Amino acid sequence: MHKFAPVKLLNEFMLKIKIVTFQMNIAVFLTAIFVLGCASNSTETNLVSGGFGDFKPVHAEGFSVQTGAEFTVVKVKNPWQAAQNIEFTYVLAKPSILLPDSLLQFKRINTPVKKVICMATGHIGYIDKLQEIGSIRGVSGNYVYNKQVRDSLKAGSIMDAGYDRNINFEAVINIQPDVVFLYGVGAEVTSLIHKFEELKIPVVMVGEYLEKTPLAKAEWIKFFGSFYEKDSLANAYFEKVEQSYNSLVQITKTIEKRPKVVSGLPWNDVWYVPGGKSFAAKFIADAGGNYSWAENESFEAIPLSLEAVMIQADNADIWINAGGAKSLNEILSVDERLKQFGPFKRNNVYNNTKRITEVGGNDYWESGMPDAHLILSDLIRIFHPELLGSECFYYHKLN
Numbered sequence: 177m178h179k180f181a182p183v184k185l186l187n188e189f190m191l192k193i194k195i196v197t198f199q200m201n202i203a204v205f206l207t208a209i210f211v212l213g214c215a216s217n218s219t220e221t222n223l224v225s226g227g228f229g230d231f232k233p234v235h236a237e238g239f240s241v242q243t244g245a246e247f248t249v250v251k252v253k254n255p256w257q258a259a260q261n262i263e264f265t266y267v268l269a270k271p272s273i274l275l276p277d278s279l280l281q282f283k284r285i286n287t288p289v290k291k292v293i294c295m296a297t298g299h300i301g302y303i304d305k306l307q308e309i310g311s312i313r314g315v316s317g318n319y320v321y322n323k324q325v326r327d328s329l330k331a332g333s334i335m336d337a338g339y340d341r342n343i344n345f346e347a348v349i350n351i352q353p354d355v356v357f358l359y360g361v362g363a364e365v366t367s368l369i370h371k372f373e374e375l376k377i378p379v380v381m382v383g384e385y386l387e388k389t390p391l392a393k394a395e396w397i398k399f400f401g402s403f404y405e406k407d408s409l410a411n412a413y414f415e416k417v418e419q420s421y422n423s424l425v426q427i428t429k430t431i432e433k434r435p436k437v438v439s440g441l442p443w444n445d446v447w448y449v450p451g452g453k454s455f456a457a458k459f460i461a462d463a464g465g466n467y468s469w470a471e472n473e474s475f476e477a478i479p480l481s482l483e484a485v486m487i488q489a490d491n492a493d494i495w496i497n498a499g500g501a502k503s504l505n506e507i508l509s510v511d512e513r514l515k516q517f518g519p520f521k522r523n524n525v526y527n528n529t530k531r532i533t534e535v536g537g538n539d540y541w542e543s544g545m546p547d548a549h550l551i552l553s554d555l556i557r558i559f560h561p562e563l564l565g566s567e568c569f570y571y572h573k574l575n
Contacts, residue, residue: 360381424552427564
């Protein structure tokens with residue numbers, strides 16, 4: 177693998193997100209109709225009455241939970257880019273529980289789950305915080321940071337399930353997982369849902385990556401907690417993260433001098449800068465930074481030319497999140513013109529690649545998602561080292 181492959185893969189993934197459309201071929205379209213016919217409209221009210229408590233996350237928008245004495249109903253909303261009024265409903269219960277007729281139309285997941293497959297490495301971080309890393313039997317690709325998972329991949333006790341159209345369904349069948357945690361960029365993922373259902377493999381959509389704030393992403397630990405029957409642990413963990421995060425925000429709230437910050441890295445002359453309302457922009461603002469595109473109203477990445485970014489952000493004090501680069505030379509290998517970029521010339525480039533494997537498995541995207549307070553702490557240390565010191569957990573200064 178080329179040593180800069182992580183940079184390319186990250187940018188290609190961002191490009192894929194931006195260009196995905198609903199212009200599917202006929203086969204995919206028919207599959208989507210079949211699967212979405214099993215999904216409910218997001219305007220649906222409580223599924224059952226009496227003895228149920230509704231849980232609506234404080235920050236997350238992509239899931240909700242109804243809890244009962246013997247079973248739990250989990251709803252996942254709009255779990256791919258551009259999805260509208262799409263809702264998947266799952267009923268979680270012990271194998272011995274008989275469900276009421278009103279719930280038989282929905283997908284059942286027997287809990288607590290003991291064998292799972294994660295089709296996104298981001299899911300690993302949440303499962304690890306729930307102390308259930310041993311339940312993982314398959315992952316998608318080898319871009320994994322968690323050492324226990326990597327060791328198990330090498331030993332063969334965890335298998336590489338493949339990706340997209342190259343999923344190893346035979347291996348999945350052999351594992352017989354209690355659930356496959358699946359994610360999708362666009363509506364084409366419904367063809368995979370259909371395939372898993374044909375094989376009688378329980379599959380659940382996960383859309384945590386679409387959340388708009390750091391705490392919203394972190395709150396998905398409650399979603400995973402429901403499948404392991406560890407709601408109390410999940411709630412307690414998130415409460416500590418939320419308290420720590422909000423305490424850090426208070427530290428920077430009254431700071432007047434805020435460094436100007438630029439984020440990202442171009443690929444093939446296109447620089448996808450985070451929108452002004454995005455997850456990344458929220459991190460920068462909460463850490464006491466002044467994001468170069470803070471006035472932008474988009475929640476998604478904005479495709480700009482390298483020249484446009486270099487002009488608008490040339491006066492940026494700090495540059496963060498430069499793809500998979502681990503050195504300044506790796507940045508220049510993407511485009512030599514970046515040598516003339518203001519924050520590069522001032523030697524103020526920081527990247528979230530301090531905890532990364534040789535093949536590009538990045539802990540920022542694993543443990544960092546449920547531990548949003550640690551990422552925020554790092555950014556404060558970069559923007560305002562006088563407040564917390566300068567030693568970071570996920571970030572390092574590039575040389």
